[in-house]
Amino acid sequence: AGAYTLVDTFAGPNFFDNFDFFSAADPTHGTVQYVSQQDATAQGLISAGFPTTISADARNVQPEGRHSVRISSKKSYTSGLFLFDITHMPAGCGTWPAVWMLGPNWPTGGELDILENVNLETLNHVTLHTSAGCALDTAAQVQTGTTLTTMCESPGTNSNAGCGVQAAAAGAYGAAFNAAGGGVYAAEWTAAGFKVWFFPRATIPADVAAGMGLSPAKWGTPMAHMPFGAACSADHFKSMQIIINLTFCGDWAGALYGNRPGCPAPTGNAGCQSFVVNNPAAFNQSYWSINSIKTFAVSDSSSSTDFTAASGTVTSSKTTNAASAGDVKHAVAPTWTAVAVLLFSVAVVWL
Numbered sequence: 001a002g003a004y005t006l007v008d009t010f011a012g013p014n015f016f017d018n019f020d021f022f023s024a025a026d027p028t029h030g031t032v033q034y035v036s037q038q039d040a041t042a043q044g045l046i047s048a049g050f051p052t053t054i055s056a057d058a059r060n061v062q063p064e065g066r067h068s069v070r071i072s073s074k075k076s077y078t079s080g081l082f083l084f085d086i087t088h089m090p091a092g093c094g095t096w097p098a099v100w101m102l103g104p105n106w107p108t109g110g111e112l113d114i115l116e117n118v119n120l121e122t123l124n125h126v127t128l129h130t131s132a133g134c135a136l137d138t139a140a141q142v143q144t145g146t147t148l149t150t151m152c153e154s155p156g157t158n159s160n161a162g163c164g165v166q167a168a169a170a171g172a173y174g175a176a177f178n179a180a181g182g183g184v185y186a187a188e189w190t191a192a193g194f195k196v197w198f199f200p201r202a203t204i205p206a207d208v209a210a211g212m213g214l215s216p217a218k219w220g221t222p223m224a225h226m227p228f229g230a231a232c233s234a235d236h237f238k239s240m241q242i243i244i245n246l247t248f249c250g251d252w253a254g255a256l257y258g259n260r261p262g263c264p265a266p267t268g269n270a271g272c273q274s275f276v277v278n279n280p281a282a283f284n285q286s287y288w289s290i291n292s293i294k295t296f297a298v299s300d301s302s303s304s305t306d307f308t309a310a311s312g313t314v315t316s317s318k319t320t321n322a323a324s325a326g327d328v329k330h331a332v333a334p335t336w337t338a339v340a341v342l343l344f345s346v347a348v349v350w351l
Contacts, residue, residue, distance in 0.1 A: 094119065
């Protein structure tokens with residue numbers, strides 16, 4: 001493959017020009033009310049700049065569900081390298097934050113969950129969700145994380161867990177991520193499969209920090225490796241959009257609420273819902289702080305990288321698919337889709 005060339009930089013005052021806001025019912029049955037861009041602005045939930053912040057309401061009791069934001073990129077991708085520079089992510093009881101990619105007609109277009117977990121969990125999950133005929137070839141995986149499930153088909157026979165990898169150590173998710181100033185997630189999507197790395201703020205490689213001369217071969221063993229091959233062909237993933245969201249409770253966070261000490265009783269989704277609705281001040285850490293999102297394409301002529309603006313049809317289909325499939329997608333684990341590299345940099349902002 002040739003060198004990576006910068007295609008998009010989502011950062012600064014125009015950050016939200018690159019995204020559509022989702023304001024339909026949460027497909028994962030969360031205790032949330034996603035709001036429009038206009039309402040998010042009026043309620044002080046978003047601020048575009050250096051960094052950009054995306055927050056949930058932390059001021060009001062909200063019986064209809066805590067107000068929050070879900071955005072999807074106007075462009076779709078069929079390969080590439082993505083860098084997410086993030087300094088702060090939502091954390092705490094009842095939360096279910098995610099950075100992920102989703103193709104059309106779920107699960108036909110595939111899904112890749114890059115950064116995701118729930119509640120007070122400490123280890124990031126990287127997950128793929130696909131149509132039938134895709135499994136992880138564990139013998140071919142070279143990664144620091146641990147493979148949790150191998151069958152990627154969703155909803156499939158494993159409660160829509162997809163095929164997932166859990167990070168080996170804390171620091172890449174939740175409170176520990178925030179305490180260290182976050183870092184950069186890099187996701188690479190090529191004809192060979194997906195790889196995801198996390199670089200803590202203090203150890204970001206020079207090429208990643210510069211956003212030029214990127215050389216994934218020098219980044220060391222990735223957190224997660226999902227190779228394509230006989231067990232899973234590359235055509236399970238196509239035209240995926242970048243999504244950032246925060247929901248609460250629901251199919252995953254609600255089901256696991258109270259599974260470890262630290263969250264107020266009672267346990268289970270009912271306890272989660274009551275806590276989320278009635279305790280706004282508990283969610284003052286429920287925000288993203290993002291320095292930038294950058295996308296790169298392989299510059300040589302043999303590259304199959306395809307970056308296109310999502311058409312109205314794709315956007316509509318994706319919204320519908322996310323709504324109908326999200327129950328499945330986030331029921332148990334995150335998704336690993338497409339061959340792209342994403343770097344998220346988030347800056348801590350106290351709201």
